[in-house]
Amino acid sequence: MSFPPATEEDRLVGPRVRKVALYIVLSGMVLFYLIPIETGLMTAITSPESYTGQTPFLPPLEPLVPGTGEFSLEAxxxxxxxxxxxxxxxxxxxxxxxxxxxxxxxxxxxxxxxxxxxxxxxxxxxxxxxxxxxxxxxxxxxxxxxxxxxxxxxxxxxxxxxxxxxxxxxxxxxxxxxxxxxxxxxxxxxxxxxxxxxxxxxxxxxxxxxxxxxxxxxxxxxxxxxxxxxxxxxxxxxxxxxxxxxxxxxxxxxxxxxxxxxxxxxxxxxxxxxxxxxxxxxxxxxxxxxxxxxxxxxxxxxxxxxx
Amino acid sequence: MAALTLADVTKVFSDGSDDAVIAVDGVDMEIRDGEFLVLVGPSGCGKSTTLRMIAGLESVTQGEIRLGDRRINDVAPADRNIAMVFQSYALYPHMTVRENMSFGLEESTGMADAEVAATVEESASMMGIEELLDRKPSDLSGGQQQRVALGRAIVRDPEAFLMDEPLSNLDAKLRATMRTELQRIQEELGVTTVYVTHDQTEAMTMGDRIAVLDEGVLQQVGTPLECYHEPANRFVAGFIGEPSMNFFDVERQGTRLVADRFDYPLSEATHAALGDTTELALGIRPEDIELVGEPGDHAFETVVDVVEPMGDANACYLTFDRSGTDPETFVATVGGMQQVEAGQPAVAHLPESAIHLFDRATGEALRNRDLPDDDGVQQAVRSD
Structure with a gap:
C-alpha cells in the first residue's frame, strides 16, 4: 500500500498546527503561573476597608465596577x-x-x-x-x-x-x-x-x-x-x-x-x-x-x- | 645562560601500591650553553616527564639535574629561572596579552612598573605582536596565541627554555613557518633550549642535537645527521626518517645473509664487523634502494605492489610475492620522473654500502652505512 505524496499544503499545515498548539499551551502555562501573582498584586493595591474578596484578580475600580474594591496604597x-x-x-x-x-x-x-x-x-x-x-x-x-x-x-x-x-x-x-x-x-x-x-x-x-x-x-x-x-x-x-x-x-x-x-x-x-x-x-x-x-x-x- | 645537565635522572610513578611505573630510567645527558636540543620519541616514552622534571613540575625520584653549577632538584619551579611553553599555550584567559606577559615579571622579579612595561614592549616587538598587546587571548588566532606564549617565555629572559610540543596545535603551513622562526629567535637569544616533540621532522630540522627516548630510556644523543646515518640501534633507525627504514630479518650463514626470500653476500669488511652474531636485522633506507635492470648479488626481483606518487618522488611498495591478500612490502623511494606502475616487476638493488645491520636480540647497531669521506656529510657528523 502506498500513500500519495505529500502536497505543498500538507507540509505547511503540519508545522503550523503544531505551532499554534504550542503557543496555546505556553499561554496557558503563563496564565497558570502568573494569575496568583497578579491576584496578589491586585489585592495589595485595594483598600482594606472596601476589600470584599469576591473578585481578587480584578483591578480595584470600585466606583466604576462595583464589588472590586477601592484603589489604595494603604496596605x-x-x-x-x-x-x-x-x-x-x-x-x-x-x-x-x-x-x-x-x-x-x-x-x-x-x-x-x-x-x-x-x-x-x-x-x-x-x-x-x-x-x-x-x-x-x-x-x-x-x-x-x-x-x-x-x-x-x-x-x-x-x-x-x-x-x-x-x-x-x-x-x-x-x-x-x-x-x-x-x-x-x-x-x-x-x-x-x-x-x-x-x-x-x-x-x-x-x-x-x-x-x-x-x-x-x-x-x-x-x-x-x-x-x-x-x-x-x-x-x-x-x-x-x-x-x-x-x-x-x-x-x-x-x-x-x-x-x-x-x-x-x-x-x-x-x-x-x-x-x-x-x-x-x-x-x-x-x-x-x-x-x-x-x-x-x-x-x-x-x-x-x-x- | 647556562648548561643543563641531567645525571642518571629517574622518575618512578607509584600510587602507593606495588605497581610502580618507571617513566624515565636513568637519563644522562648534557645540554650545552645555548644549545637547541630536541627530545623526541613516541608518545608515552617519558619525554614530557623529563621536561617537567627539569621545570620542577614533577619531583625527581633519583639522580640530579643541574643548571650551570647549581643543583636544582629541590629548587621551587619559580626559582629555577626557567620558562616553559606549553602545548595548549596556557595563556591566562582573563588577562590581555600585555598582562599575560607582565605577570611573570611582576611575580618573580622586583622590577618597577615602567621597567616591566618596557621589557614587555621589547619582547612583543621581537615576536611581532605589538598590535595585539591590548587584546585578550580569546580574540587571537591559534598562531597568534602561540606567539604570545613564546613572548611570555622570552620576556622572562630565563636561563633555559622548555618547550612541550608547542607547534602541535597549528596547521601544517603555519607549523613550518613557526619552525624556522623559533630557530631564528633561539639563535638570536642564545638561550639553552629543550624542545619536546613526537614529530621527527621537527626533530631533524630544528635541533642542534637530538635525544631519542624510548620507554624512558635514552637511546641516542647526537646531531640529526648522526642519528639519521649512524643510528645507535634499531629503534633510532626506525624512528628517525620518513618513510622509515626497511628492516629484514636475516640469518648469517658464513659470509652470506639468508632471508626468507633472498641471499645477500657480504664483503670481508662488513663480515668482520659482525663478530659471531648470527641473528641479525638488515636495515636500509627507502631512498638507498635503487630500481635497476638486472638481478645480481645485491639486486633481487620483486613486484611493485602500490605506488604513492608525491611529485618529487614516488614511494614504491615492493614485495617478493604479490599473490597473498596482504603481502609483506618494503618501501623504495625513486625520483618522481621515473615511471613505475603497480603490478610491474622491478629489480631492487640494496647496495652494500647503504645497509645497516642490527643485532636482532639487543637491537644494537653492529654496522652502519658507509659515508663517503668527501661529500661533507661525514665532516658534518664528525665535527660535532
Whole structure:
C-alpha cells in the first residue's frame, strides 16, 4: 500500500498546527503561573476597608465596577511599617552570609581541586556529606550550641555599649550568619569545584613557573575566572538564606532580631480577621530583594550555568 | 645562560601500591650553553616527564639535574629561572596579552612598573605582536596565541627554555613557518633550549642535537645527521626518517645473509664487523634502494605492489610475492620522473654500502652505512 505524496499544503499545515498548539499551551502555562501573582498584586493595591474578596484578580475600580474594591496604597504603607525591622535584620544577615559562604566555598574548592596534597579526597568527602545532613536533625543541637555552649551573647554586651549601631540582640544574627555560612559551604564548594576542574592544569603550572605562590594564583588567576560561578552561588545562597524560616525560628526565636520571614508570618492576622491586602503587600515586599538579585546577576548567572 | 645537565635522572610513578611505573630510567645527558636540543620519541616514552622534571613540575625520584653549577632538584619551579611553553599555550584567559606577559615579571622579579612595561614592549616587538598587546587571548588566532606564549617565555629572559610540543596545535603551513622562526629567535637569544616533540621532522630540522627516548630510556644523543646515518640501534633507525627504514630479518650463514626470500653476500669488511652474531636485522633506507635492470648479488626481483606518487618522488611498495591478500612490502623511494606502475616487476638493488645491520636480540647497531669521506656529510657528523 502506498500513500500519495505529500502536497505543498500538507507540509505547511503540519508545522503550523503544531505551532499554534504550542503557543496555546505556553499561554496557558503563563496564565497558570502568573494569575496568583497578579491576584496578589491586585489585592495589595485595594483598600482594606472596601476589600470584599469576591473578585481578587480584578483591578480595584470600585466606583466604576462595583464589588472590586477601592484603589489604595494603604496596605503598602502598613507592610513597610510592619516589616521594616525584619527587612533590615534580613539584609544584615543575608549579605555577609552569602558573601562568606561563596568566598569560603571558592577557597575550599581551590584548595581541594587545584592544589595537590595527600588526603584531599577524604576531606572533600566530608564536605559532600555535609550536603546531606537534614535541617531537622540539627535544630536541637543548634539551639544548645548557640544558647548554652558558645558565650556569644555575653560577648555582645560590651560590644553594644562600645560601638554605635550594634545592639545586644545582634548576637543572634551573627549566630545565624555563621550557621547559614556553614550550612551553605558544602554546596558552594561542590559548585566551585566543578568549575575549577575544567580550568586548564597547564595554565596553573604556567603561573607556578611564572613565580606565583598558591595564594597569588588564587587571587590573580582563579578568583577572576570564577566570577560567573560567583553569580550562580550568590543568587542561590541569597534566595536560600533570605527565604529561610526554620533556622531563624530556631536561633532567633523571638524579639528584636526577628527576620523578614518571621515577621511575615504574623502580619495582617488579628482576632477580627485577616487583612488580605496587607498580607499580599507584605509578601510582595518580602520577595522583592530576591527579584532584584536575579536582575542584577542574571546575565552572569546564565554565563555561569552555561559553562 | 647556562648548561643543563641531567645525571642518571629517574622518575618512578607509584600510587602507593606495588605497581610502580618507571617513566624515565636513568637519563644522562648534557645540554650545552645555548644549545637547541630536541627530545623526541613516541608518545608515552617519558619525554614530557623529563621536561617537567627539569621545570620542577614533577619531583625527581633519583639522580640530579643541574643548571650551570647549581643543583636544582629541590629548587621551587619559580626559582629555577626557567620558562616553559606549553602545548595548549596556557595563556591566562582573563588577562590581555600585555598582562599575560607582565605577570611573570611582576611575580618573580622586583622590577618597577615602567621597567616591566618596557621589557614587555621589547619582547612583543621581537615576536611581532605589538598590535595585539591590548587584546585578550580569546580574540587571537591559534598562531597568534602561540606567539604570545613564546613572548611570555622570552620576556622572562630565563636561563633555559622548555618547550612541550608547542607547534602541535597549528596547521601544517603555519607549523613550518613557526619552525624556522623559533630557530631564528633561539639563535638570536642564545638561550639553552629543550624542545619536546613526537614529530621527527621537527626533530631533524630544528635541533642542534637530538635525544631519542624510548620507554624512558635514552637511546641516542647526537646531531640529526648522526642519528639519521649512524643510528645507535634499531629503534633510532626506525624512528628517525620518513618513510622509515626497511628492516629484514636475516640469518648469517658464513659470509652470506639468508632471508626468507633472498641471499645477500657480504664483503670481508662488513663480515668482520659482525663478530659471531648470527641473528641479525638488515636495515636500509627507502631512498638507498635503487630500481635497476638486472638481478645480481645485491639486486633481487620483486613486484611493485602500490605506488604513492608525491611529485618529487614516488614511494614504491615492493614485495617478493604479490599473490597473498596482504603481502609483506618494503618501501623504495625513486625520483618522481621515473615511471613505475603497480603490478610491474622491478629489480631492487640494496647496495652494500647503504645497509645497516642490527643485532636482532639487543637491537644494537653492529654496522652502519658507509659515508663517503668527501661529500661533507661525514665532516658534518664528525665535527660535532
Amino acid at each position: 503598602w504603607g502598613g507592610a513597610l511599617d510592619g516589616l521594616s525591622g525584619g527587612l533590615v535584620n534580613s539584609l544584615v544577615l543575608v549579605v555577609p552570609a552569602t558573601v562568606l559562604s561563596g568566598l569560603l566555598g571558592s577557597m575550599a574548592a581551590y584548595g581541594l581541586t587545584t592544589v595537590d596534597w595527600r588526603g584531599q579526597v577524604g576531606i572533600y568527602v566530608l564536605f559532600i556529606a555535609g550536603i546531606f545532613i537534614p535541617y531537622q536533625a540539627v535544630l536541637v543541637p543548634l539551639t544548645q550550641f548557640w544558647y548554652n555552649v558558645v558565650p556569644l551573647r555575653t560577648a555582645f554586651v560590651p560590644l553594644a555599649e562600645l560601638l554605635p549601631l550594634v545592639r545586644e540582640y545582634h548576637w543572634k544574627l551573627v549566630a545565624l550568619i555563621i550557621t547559614h555560612t556553614a550550612y551553605g559551604l558544602p554546596i558552594c564548594t561542590l559548585l566551585f569545584r566543578a568549575h575549577y576542574k575544567k580550568l586548564s592544569g597547564e595554565m596553573i603550572e604556567a603561573a607556578r613557573l611564572d613565580g606565583a605562590s598558591v595564594t597569588t594564583i588564587y587571587r590573580r588567576i582563579i578568583l577572576p575566572l570564577s566570577i560567573p560561578m560567583f553569580a550562580v552561588v550568590f543568587i542561590y545562597q541569597f534566595t536560600q538564606i533570605w527565604n529561610d524560616l526554620l533556622f531563624a525560628l530556631t536561633i532567633i526565636q523571638f524579639g528584636d532580631a526577628s527576620v523578614v520571614t518571621m515577621d511575615l508570618v504574623g502580619i495582617g492576622v488579628s482576632q477580627s480577621g485577616t487583612n488580605f491586602p496587607l498580607r499580599m503587600a507584605a509578601a510582595l515586599l518580602a520577595a522583592l530583594p530576591t527579584l532584584v538579585v536575579y536582575v542584577l546577576f542574571g546575565d552572569k548567572f546564565a554565563e555561569g550555568v552555561a559553562t
